[in-house]
Amino acid sequence: MMLRAIRASWKARIEEELQKIAETNGKVTLPELIVQTPPKVELGDIAFPLFAQAKILGMSPPALANELKNRLNTHELLVSGPYLNVRIDMSALALDLAKAIREEGDAYGHNKTLAGKRVMVEFSCPNTNKPLHLGHLRNDSIGESISAILKANGAEVRKVNLINNRGVHICKSMLAYRKFGNGETPQSTGRKGDHFVGDYYVLYNRKVEEDPSLEQQAQAMLKAWEDGDEEVVALWEKMNSWTLEGLAQSYERMRVSFDHYYYESETYRYGKDEVLKGVEQGVFYREADNSVWVDLEAIGLDKKVLLRSDGTSLYMTQDLGTAIRRNEDWPFDSMIYVVASEQQYHFKVLFYTLGLLGYPWAKDLHHLSYGMVNLPDGKMKSREGKVVDGDDLVEELTRLAKEEIISKEREDLVGDLEETSLSIALGALNYYLLQVSPTKDMIFNPAESISFNGNTGPYLQYMGARISSMLAKYEKEIPVSFDAGVLTLEDERSLVRQLALFGEVVERAAEGYDPSQITAYLYELSKTFSRWYHDNPVLKAPTPALVEARVVLASNVLQVLKNAFALVGIPFLAAM
């Protein structure tokens, strides 16, 4: 029986007993028991605070706790002040746990709460006028992680990327290139395509300060693009492909992938018909100047325009259309937009407006809003080129990881030096970005992010590598049956308990759309393990029974580390 079932059964037992006490006191209903985990292992494994029940029964909580313990009369219960705690039979749990982990393997900790649900996750959504920067990296980390977490909860997930390849900002880099490019190409300069195009975007922003007329020229270029001007469209296609090639390389290196791409150059046409239908349905209204509006008073907001007076569409219009189109392409039960918090208003309006149009799935749309990434000395400014470039950052982290491996003389141990260094870099980066709750703004401290010591991704990877290395020295198969009764240390108890809790953490992470639940869990588990492993021999434990039991425990920790790594983009390494 696993921890959850054990808790439920104790809860039922104690509630039943409470009910008996209540009846003798002439009371009928008591509030449901709260189930908690005690802060320290010495206090047991399950805690039931009795404040509310004691109050109704007119007893002090400690008295009630003692009364319950006496009535139930088992050594597993202990009273700690106002709490009635259970110290469960850890060896039984350890056996069940080992069996479950052995049978489920990479799927241990997964569940079926979202089985049969189709969830679309949109993330990344880069512009084609510049390379990925740190902000995109946070977006990508969260997008990949939440997708993995939802899958682990049984959902069928479709990851989609919407490429913003259209608009006046795209024309700015095109304009600068046409004026100052001299026919250079990524090939001729050896510059990665997205950076090449990005350079011209920065150049535009510099030049426009001297020559404000560039603004109008960019607008004119956009008009020409929309009118299908051959020369402009050709330039657009050329520069777009440069950027997209560069982005594809970055995604591959950062292990980010998508099931489907949408392009704004197509989606920008969507939505107009839907808005017009809304006018017919009477959920939107038309002003005298012919513009179309939606009234948002019902959700405490003002009014929002959906079609311009000249009949052309807006950002909101196309997002309406795109959402509808996507649901036709791949009917989903819910959809998650991983987009920075600055667009909260937009999504609030979008979801509400889709509801007005009568789409039942509108209530299942979710904006996974995440905070800004700032630098210790302030904001990033992409127009000024004051950004932490994604490729550069990964490059630098990889270089430092490589140096570390070399200085420790582990080149032979790790096999592929490049690959291992990159894995460590990505582990460091993803962990750094995901350990912060998504809703919060965060400060990215370059000096700190490249540290591989302390509460970092590489620390976790190192634990995985050490366990792997130790188990490789164990000559025999990992035992299938063992005597769990010899695992008597508090840390061993704590490890078993934490491993058993993993599934609930996976659920919580999905419910809250919060990968930081997983990173926090990982650190706790690793910390407990490393202390235990530091203090206690495994292969050289004093008795064969203890060796077996500890080997099983270590291999269980290893499996759970791997499973959790997969949810937060930390590559597993058998050696590093």
Place this chain on the structure above:
RNA sequence: GCGCUCGUAGCUCAGCUGGAUAGAGCGCCGGACUUCGAAUCCGUAGGCCGAAGGUUCGAAUCCUUCCGAGCGCGCCA
């Protein structure tokens, strides 16, 4: 001005959705490698949880007000 989000150790962050003495990492100081990998482990110091009220047996967590920060509030995307 209005709306949303957020104020926790010097710095960067947790805090299991209202419960036990508020925890980590970094940094500081001090310990542990003839021992399964020291990218490790252990210890010391460091807090009026932005402030004041309120609800509650019980508040970092919920409510109100104030202070401070970020982001929104275009027929831009």
